Amino acid sequence: MRVKGKIIAENGTFPFEVLKTGGGVSLRVELSEEPFEYSTDCNCLEPLELLGLLLPAIEEEIGEIKGVFVEEVVEEKRSPLEQLRGVLWGKRFIG
Numbered sequence: 001m002r003v004k005g006k007i008i009a010e011n012g013t014f015p016f017e018v019l020k021t022g023g024g025v026s027l028r029v030e031l032s033e034e035p036f037e038y039s040t041d042c043n044c045l046e047p048l049e050l051l052g053l054l055l056p057a058i059e060e061e062i063g064e065i066k067g068v069f070v071e072e073v074v075e076e077k078r079s080p081l082e083q084l085r086g087v088l089w090g091k092r093f094i095g
Contacts, residue, residue, distance in 0.1 A: 003047040005070040009062040018047035025050050029058055036061055 001020045006013050007029065016029040026039035027050055036058055040050070051068070059065050 001047060001076065002072075002074045003051075003070060004072040005068065007058065007062070007065060008067045008069065009059070009065050011063040014058075014062055016051065018051055020045075020047050027051060027054060031061055 003018045004016070006015050012032070014029050014031060016027065018025065018027045020043060022043060024039060024041040024043050025045050025047060027037065027047075029036040036054075038050070038054055045053075048070070055065060055068070
């Protein structure tokens with residue numbers, strides 16, 4: 001799953017992207033100088049949960065956050081073989 005959007009702060013607008021795969025979740029926020037990046041190999045978090053947990057750290061970089069806007073959510077479909085693997089390994093996925 002890929003989630004794209006913008007964080008609106010007192011110092012500007014900062015695009016973000018969160019990517020969730022079978023291997024984990026990663027976040028990238030485009031800041032003025034260099035990006036804020038974080039990833040974890042735990043795929044138990046949903047993309048917006050990870051963003052919410054990291055908002056205080058991002059706020060330290062960009063100033064007071066006024067809002068977070070999600071612009072695009074792309075849920076990647078799994079092949080029937082990948083779905084079967086998930087069921088066999090105890091991970092239920094419908095899609």
